[in-house]
Amino acid sequence: MNQVTLEIPYEIPVDAHNPVEPFLRMDRMPHIWCPGCGIGTTVNCFTRALLDSKANLDKVAVVSGIGCTGRVAGYANLDSFHTTHGRALPFATGLKLANPELQVVVYSGDGDLFAIGGNHFIHAARRNMDLKVICVNNLTYAMTGGQTAPTTPDHVISATSPYGVFEPSFNLVALAEAAGASYVARWTTYHVKQLSRSMEEVLSKKGFCFIEVLSPCPTLYQRRNKMGDGLDAMKFYKQVSKIRHGAPTSECALTKSGEIVVGKFVDRDRPDYLELLRGQMTESLGDRYAEPEVSCSC
Amino acid sequence: MAKGFVAITVERCKGCGFCVEFCPTHVLALSSAFNSKGYHAPHVVAGEKCSGCDLCGMYCPDFAIFGARYAR
Amino acid sequence: MHADPKGVLTGVHFLDGDHACCEGTLAAGARFSAGYPITPSTEVVERFAWRIPTVGGIFIQMEDELAASIAIQGAVWGGAKAFTVTSGPGFSLMMEHIGYAAMTETPCVFVNVQRGGPSTGLPTLPAQADMMQARWGSHGDYAIIALCPNSPQECFDLTIQGFNLSEEFRVPVMMMLDECVGHMTEKVVIPEADQIEVTPRRYTKLPPEEFHLFEPREDLVPDMVKAGDGYRFHVTGLTHDERGYPSMNVETQDVQVRRLQDKLKPLANGRALCETENLDDAEVVVVSYGITSRVAQRAIQLARAQGIRAGKFRLISAWPFPEQRISDLAGRVKAFVVPEINLGQMVHEVARAAAGRAAVIPVSHAGGSVHNPDAILKAIVEAAR
Numbered sequence A: 001m002n003q004v005t006l007e008i009p010y011e012i013p014v015d016a017h018n019p020v021e022p023f024l025r026m027d028r029m030p031h032i033w034c035p036g037c038g039i040g041t042t043v044n045c046f047t048r049a050l051l052d053s054k055a056n057l058d059k060v061a062v063v064s065g066i067g068c069t070g071r072v073a074g075y076a077n078l079d080s081f082h083t084t085h086g087r088a089l090p091f092a093t094g095l096k097l098a099n100p101e102l103q104v105v106v107y108s109g110d111g112d113l114f115a116i117g118g119n120h121f122i123h124a125a126r127r128n129m130d131l132k133v134i135c136v137n138n139l140t141y142a143m144t145g146g147q148t149a150p151t152t153p154d155h156v157i158s159a160t161s162p163y164g165v166f167e168p169s170f171n172l173v174a175l176a177e178a179a180g181a182s183y184v185a186r187w188t189t190y191h192v193k194q195l196s197r198s199m200e201e202v203l204s205k206k207g208f209c210f211i212e213v214l215s216p217c218p219t220l221y222q223r224r225n226k227m228g229d230g231l232d233a234m235k236f237y238k239q240v241s242k243i244r245h246g247a248p249t250s251e252c253a254l255t256k257s258g259e260i261v262v263g264k265f266v267d268r269d270r271p272d273y274l275e276l277l278r279g280q281m282t283e284s285l286g287d288r289y290a291e292p293e294v295s296c297s298c
Numbered sequence B: 001m002a003k004g005f006v007a008i009t010v011e012r013c014k015g016c017g018f019c020v021e022f023c024p025t026h027v028l029a030l031s032s033a034f035n036s037k038g039y040h041a042p043h044v045v046a047g048e049k050c051s052g053c054d055l056c057g058m059y060c061p062d063f064a065i066f067g068a069r070y071a072r
Numbered sequence C: 001m002h003a004d005p006k007g008v009l010t011g012v013h014f015l016d017g018d019h020a021c022c023e024g025t026l027a028a029g030a031r032f033s034a035g036y037p038i039t040p041s042t043e044v045v046e047r048f049a050w051r052i053p054t055v056g057g058i059f060i061q062m063e064d065e066l067a068a069s070i071a072i073q074g075a076v077w078g079g080a081k082a083f084t085v086t087s088g089p090g091f092s093l094m095m096e097h098i099g100y101a102a103m104t105e106t107p108c109v110f111v112n113v114q115r116g117g118p119s120t121g122l123p124t125l126p127a128q129a130d131m132m133q134a135r136w137g138s139h140g141d142y143a144i145i146a147l148c149p150n151s152p153q154e155c156f157d158l159t160i161q162g163f164n165l166s167e168e169f170r171v172p173v174m175m176m177l178d179e180c181v182g183h184m185t186e187k188v189v190i191p192e193a194d195q196i197e198v199t200p201r202r203y204t205k206l207p208p209e210e211f212h213l214f215e216p217r218e219d220l221v222p223d224m225v226k227a228g229d230g231y232r233f234h235v236t237g238l239t240h241d242e243r244g245y246p247s248m249n250v251e252t253q254d255v256q257v258r259r260l261q262d263k264l265k266p267l268a269n270g271r272a273l274c275e276t277e278n279l280d281d282a283e284v285v286v287v288s289y290g291i292t293s294r295v296a297q298r299a300i301q302l303a304r305a306q307g308i309r310a311g312k313f314r315l316i317s318a319w320p321f322p323e324q325r326i327s328d329l330a331g332r333v334k335a336f337v338v339p340e341i342n343l344g345q346m347v348h349e350v351a352r353a354a355a356g357r358a359a360v361i362p363v364s365h366a367g368g369s370v371h372n373p374d375a376i377l378k379a380i381v382e383a384a385r
Helices: A039-053 A069-075 A088-098 A110-116 A118-127 A172-179 A192-203 A218-225 A230-240 A273-288 B018-022 B055-059 C017-028 C042-055 C065-077 C088-093 C095-104 C131-136 C152-169 C179-183 C250-262 C291-305 C323-330 C346-354 C373-384
Strands: A060-064 A079-082 A103-109 A132-137 A183-188 A209-214 A241-243 A260-267 B004-008 B028-030 B042-044 B065-069 C011-016 C032-035 C058-061 C082-086 C108-116 C122-126 C145-147 C172-178 C185-190 C234-236 C274-277 C284-288 C310-315 C317-319 C335-340 C359-364
Touching: A039 A069, A039 A132, A039 A192, A039 B055, A060 A069, A060 A088, A069 A079, A069 A103, A069 A132, A069 C234, A079 A088, A079 C065, A088 A103, A088 A110, A088 A118, A088 C032, A088 C058, A088 C065, A103 A110, A110 A118, A110 A132, A110 A172, A118 A172, A118 C065, A132 A192, A172 A183, A172 A209, A172 A260, A183 A192, A192 A209, A192 A260, A192 B055, A218 A230, A230 A241, A230 B018, A273 C042, B004 B042, B018 B028, B018 B055, B055 B065, C011 C017, C011 C152, C017 C042, C017 C108, C017 C152, C017 C172, C017 C179, C017 C185, C032 C042, C032 C065, C042 C058, C042 C082, C042 C179, C065 C082, C065 C088, C065 C095, C065 C108, C082 C088, C088 C095, C088 C108, C088 C131, C095 C172, C108 C152, C108 C179, C122 C179, C131 C145, C131 C172, C131 C317, C145 C152, C152 C172, C152 C179, C152 C185, C172 C179, C284 C291, C284 C346, C284 C373, C291 C310, C291 C335, C291 C373, C310 C323, C323 C335, C323 C346, C335 C346, C335 C373, C346 C359, C359 C373
Parallel strands: A060 A079, A060 A103, A079 C234, A103 A132, A132 A209, A183 A209, A241 A260, C032 C058, C032 C082, C082 C108, C108 C172, C145 C172, C284 C310, C284 C335, C335 C359
Antiparallel strands: A183 A260, B004 B065, B028 B042, C011 C185, C108 C122, C145 C317, C274 C310
């Protein structure tokens, strides 16, 4: 990559580098995301959260499904897994249980996590599996050309709803709370500081944590709906978002052009899967219970 | 003297304009020049105002810009 | 290396095939299983769920077979030896993840206790009609290993071997039981741990800066790492280069997909697992596998009693298919008789290998029970005529 910079009226220190670069596989840049897509912005927030959390990056794994956001795993310079469509969560479940010292982050899109992977989402949340889920919600299936997703709002035009969506959509934060998530927040790609802080917060929280990030898709969502480009989406987020920490998630449903309630909605402590497992086995088996040593040298 | 600076990797830019729009001190503008992919990358128009806050870096979806404070 | 004694239930037992298979997984070093209930295979993981908390491992019942078949692969990349178990419709649901395991070269074991199909079919009754699905069920070109035990003892022994082959070649291995073998109870002898050979994972000795996750060794199989060890590796189901990076071009596809097939070639012939009897003078060879091989044994005895020179060729590794062995036989026998509890699957492989040099006679059965030995005998008699 050419490090060409335009003429600037001051000196840049020679050792200056973009703080995201150590977290990314820079030999894979440029990435595949469209101009004005917000996925890269969420990645910035994630890398800064990792930096601020002082996590041991050798012990952080990223698991993605399929789709535009599914490509995050391929760009993260961590142990990273690009799995099958919808199955990032069960893959991550196996990874975490085999190697509990790993911090396992599931980074995927709304179609992947909530349509084809919806069943896995509610069960991983129910079990309070110690996974951090970052869902980039662009309200559509972007990789495949802008089809209707379970998150696409009413009246939106999509490739498979040419006359407008009429199916009710999911309210992801309400779904996550109802299924048992320990932590539920929503931000948009406009809220970079808050998003980064939320991500940092979940990196030190046990249990199933869910962060929804609304993100522009100018190419496949907005174009069909005359909603402008990525920057227009960002301005829209700025204009209509209301920060309401602790808001009842049932009141946080999204519409095509209405208010976007953002904030941290749920932050509760529930024993996670491994704690529950250990508790039950100890109660039933006493000294006969052997601590899992799933990962072996053989 | 500016407190900070921004560094731009022009060839990585896709011209979304997030950095220009959300720079709190209005340091940037989109250039009229094209990069090799045909995008208008940002350039610095008011460098002396840069606080090095790196908000541009947090917004940039293409990892093409970042800001930092000068070491004092 | 030897088996970890914690998982080895040394002694003489009276077990059904499903339970013996479970003991095989434990002896082989499996400490993680994810499953979803389905007849007639659930007993494998029921026993695992009962045994594993005192051995030191985890069983998790997932929400469906899709989840179970990918959770085990997450566990493998976390450092575990892992398996899942299913039957019928569940095996169909697992197909995508068999392809993922093949593409990402994830060593893992899928136990399929076959029942009658298609669809819900005959949940409690046997069939052998998933043999082609085991080989070809996921989309694209790839190769797998499939083993067919015919007794509870073999369910134990071959499950260990299945894990070992899976580690050696970094492929998913299918344990192709059938309802009869799974639910048949017989004596099972489990040896001392130091009598059981276990293949360790091929972990690399290279440091991260020199290591490429999909760079093959001389045997065409790449070495492995696990998450958390500082290698910062990437695994994808997309076509990928030696670094594991997606690479969407004809050249990479050609190199990768050919290697996924070629790495199993040593198993197809020299190391093919089969059991043979009376082949030296045979004019008719009965090719069978799984429960059907035990019925075939009776038919061969009856034929011999009538003076017909019948021989036995039992496929233990159905995939890779022992093509050369069958081809060699085809030059000197009159006919192959191929009984199987399906309407004709492995018989096509036999015919392909025989290439017209010997007659190939299927003895089909639509499923729900085993053959009557007389049906196989009749085919042998006709073939010998």
